[in-house]
Amino acid sequence: MALTHTPHGPQVSVIMPTYRHEHFIPRALSSLLAQSFTDWELVVVDDGSPDGTRDVVTGFEVPRLRYIRHPHNLGLGAALNRGTAEAAGRYLAYLPSDDFLDADHLSACVAALDANPDAYLAYSGVRWHDKTALNARNPTRSATLRPDVTPGSESAILDDVPGQPGPDWPLPSGNLLALVQVMHRRDAARHMPWPERRESVSDTLEADRWRALLRAGASFVHTGQVTCEWSDHPKQRHKLISGRGLRGENWAGQTFGLPLYRKFYGLRSGEKINWRPSDVSLAVDEARHFAGLAAEAQVGHGSEPSNGLRILLVGSLGFNPERILALREQGHTLLGLWTPEPDFWDSAGPLPFHGVRELEGDDWRQQIRRAAPDVIYALLNWQALPFIHEVFQYNQRRLGIPFVFHFKESPMMAQRAGLWDELHTLVSDSWGRIFSSVELREWFELQFGGTFDSHTTLVLDGDLPKSDWMTDDWAPKLSDSDGEMHTVCVGRTILGPVEALEQHNIHLHIYSHPYMRRGARWAGARPGSHIHLHDPVRPGDWVAELSRYDAAWGHILPSQNHGDLRGAVWNDLNLPARLGTYAAAGLPWIHLRNGGHRVAANNLADRLGVGLTYDTEEELAVRLGTEVSSRSHTRAAVRNRPELSFDHHAVALTNFFRGLR
Numbered sequence: 001m002a003l004t005h006t007p008h009g010p011q012v013s014v015i016m017p018t019y020r021h022e023h024f025i026p027r028a029l030s031s032l033l034a035q036s037f038t039d040w041e042l043v044v045v046d047d048g049s050p051d052g053t054r055d056v057v058t059g060f061e062v063p064r065l066r067y068i069r070h071p072h073n074l075g076l077g078a079a080l081n082r083g084t085a086e087a088a089g090r091y092l093a094y095l096p097s098d099d100f101l102d103a104d105h106l107s108a109c110v111a112a113l114d115a116n117p118d119a120y121l122a123y124s125g126v127r128w129h130d131k132t133a134l135n136a137r138n139p140t141r142s143a144t145l146r147p148d149v150t151p152g153s154e155s156a157i158l159d160d161v162p163g164q165p166g167p168d169w170p171l172p173s174g175n176l177l178a179l180v181q182v183m184h185r186r187d188a189a190r191h192m193p194w195p196e197r198r199e200s201v202s203d204t205l206e207a208d209r210w211r212a213l214l215r216a217g218a219s220f221v222h223t224g225q226v227t228c229e230w231s232d233h234p235k236q237r238h239k240l241i242s243g244r245g246l247r248g249e250n251w252a253g254q255t256f257g258l259p260l261y262r263k264f265y266g267l268r269s270g271e272k273i274n275w276r277p278s279d280v281s282l283a284v285d286e287a288r289h290f291a292g293l294a295a296e297a298q299v300g301h302g303s304e305p306s307n308g309l310r311i312l313l314v315g316s317l318g319f320n321p322e323r324i325l326a327l328r329e330q331g332h333t334l335l336g337l338w339t340p341e342p343d344f345w346d347s348a349g350p351l352p353f354h355g356v357r358e359l360e361g362d363d364w365r366q367q368i369r370r371a372a373p374d375v376i377y378a379l380l381n382w383q384a385l386p387f388i389h390e391v392f393q394y395n396q397r398r399l400g401i402p403f404v405f406h407f408k409e410s411p412m413m414a415q416r417a418g419l420w421d422e423l424h425t426l427v428s429d430s431w432g433r434i435f436s437s438v439e440l441r442e443w444f445e446l447q448f449g450g451t452f453d454s455h456t457t458l459v460l461d462g463d464l465p466k467s468d469w470m471t472d473d474w475a476p477k478l479s480d481s482d483g484e485m486h487t488v489c490v491g492r493t494i495l496g497p498v499e500a501l502e503q504h505n506i507h508l509h510i511y512s513h514p515y516m517r518r519g520a521r522w523a524g525a526r527p528g529s530h531i532h533l534h535d536p537v538r539p540g541d542w543v544a545e546l547s548r549y550d551a552a553w554g555h556i557l558p559s560q561n562h563g564d565l566r567g568a569v570w571n572d573l574n575l576p577a578r579l580g581t582y583a584a585a586g587l588p589w590i591h592l593r594n595g596g597h598r599v600a601a602n603n604l605a606d607r608l609g610v611g612l613t614y615d616t617e618e619e620l621a622v623r624l625g626t627e628v629s630s631r632s633h634t635r636a637a638v639r640n641r642p643e644l645s646f647d648h649h650a651v652a653l654t655n656f657f658r659g660l661r
Helices: 023-034 052-058 076-086 105-115 131-137 205-215 238-241 246-253 258-264 294-301 321-329 365-372 382-399 410-414 419-427 438-448 479-483 500-506 539-546 576-584 600-606 619-629 631-642 645-661
Strands: 012-018 040-045 065-068 091-094 121-127 182-185 220-229 310-315 333-338 373-378 403-407 432-435 457-459 486-489 504-512 530-534 552-555 587-592 613-616
Touching: 012 023, 012 076, 012 105, 023 040, 023 052, 040 052, 040 076, 052 065, 052 619, 065 076, 105 121, 105 182, 105 220, 121 258, 205 220, 220 530, 220 600, 238 258, 238 438, 246 365, 310 365, 310 382, 321 333, 333 365, 365 382, 373 382, 382 403, 382 410, 382 419, 403 419, 410 419, 410 438, 419 438, 432 438, 432 645, 438 457, 438 600, 457 645, 479 486, 486 576, 486 619, 500 504, 539 576, 552 587, 576 631, 587 600, 613 619, 619 631, 631 645
Parallel strands: 012 040, 012 091, 040 065, 121 220, 310 333, 310 373, 373 403, 403 432, 432 457, 486 504, 486 552, 504 530, 587 613
Antiparallel strands: 091 182, 121 182
């Protein structure tokens, strides 16, 4: 294909950011080579793809091609900035490697910009699933923008577009303009860098940019044609970040979120990001979240202890992943091999802190052989069971490394997911097994019809926090200043009706993501004088923020097992992760009394002397009033809080490992 050259370089630079798209790229490149407009160059920025992207791109005969490869993935923002810096064209267009262009796309966009010298950006219409519906309904509209968008009509893309849902509505990603639709002038005065991963990671990257340009006074013009196609598939960036657009089994499996993003894009161990999905309730700034984690600073970047066990962590780590650094502090080497698709709330590698050497490469079997661990420590939640079981079987057949299975939650969910056989094998046949509560151990013994050997069985809560967060930043009690009782709930709001609390001057402070509040039984109660909603609190602030309160809520659900664990539900067996948070802040726990029933959290609270149990709100008010006066349960909580840190159990855990060798 012959290109028409201009004296000062190409008129259009087409920027193609790509990552793990080797099977999409041929379609995209073929559509570019078929353009009726020929004065273009292609700048491919391969953002560290682990597949055959390089060979596919260089195998095409593209006369004016620049192929740039990042040594590892830096994120879409960095790839777009690199492509912009390398581009020589007067206009910049975009061709993400999983999208493609009609033959007249570039010519239509160039014509629109040439005919409208005051316009900064031209955009075409775009197709996705139902191509016919979009063209038939309104071929002169893109997903959301009207043809008359000007700085004075910013609301045309900042607000919801009136009209009927369907192809004229925003893209399934929620974006206002897909990159593939856009061509704009390479104008330094209007240029602004794309946010890079260290600044923020968001599924609204493009939409935020278009809004920013409009606010800055840029004018957009529509080509009046639909000349490109936006692809829809499960591994799109916006779906990995927020789940937006996931349907059916993908949504049911919740295969999105920060853990999956970190794994899919191969983030380096210790690399922290500012996570800002469109559901802002899930946002986390990892640099701030893990600030003050002393163990990370001590281990440095990749250094390994010279003694101790080599412990291979397999699966996922739950809510408090940094706890495992306590093993590092004991002189052990930590390796990580993570479940391929962790749940959106779970923790899996690459981890955002140093101290765990991630096993890299597709062949995890070979990686385990090379790593030569002394023990395989498999954990924690039911979603990781398929992968843990696969590693277990391989170890049994080929390696014979001591294998310890630590199960947290929940056997009921494992059964519902069709994983009972795998769970049975792991609990029964592992060299060692660890249960999060005495009650969970007994429940499994009843289910499996036997008693586990005490030498190969341990009881240890699987999701205790690191002791680093158990600071002495104590705050004055709110009740000491206003004379009313203040309680707190962190995490999921599994509470009974709370309307009666106000009648007894009991305040309820809720620290949780909004998704954790949805469907709560108290949802009919409105935040007001006695119900207070707060953003989640990071671990380093647990003590300073939460110690202001008089007591903390556990899961307020009635038990019906009548003392027989065969009839137990998960709430009877579980020790919620929030208990470690409450322990850090020196807070007593509020629980239903559940007399005559066996409930793990109640039994632990009674043993530690930190339980405020009740049957009625009137009784709770009396117990809280007594606690405010005496602080007896608060003193017990402060005294016993080390027991609810993972560090407290690290030596016993590694001695357990050694006893299995």
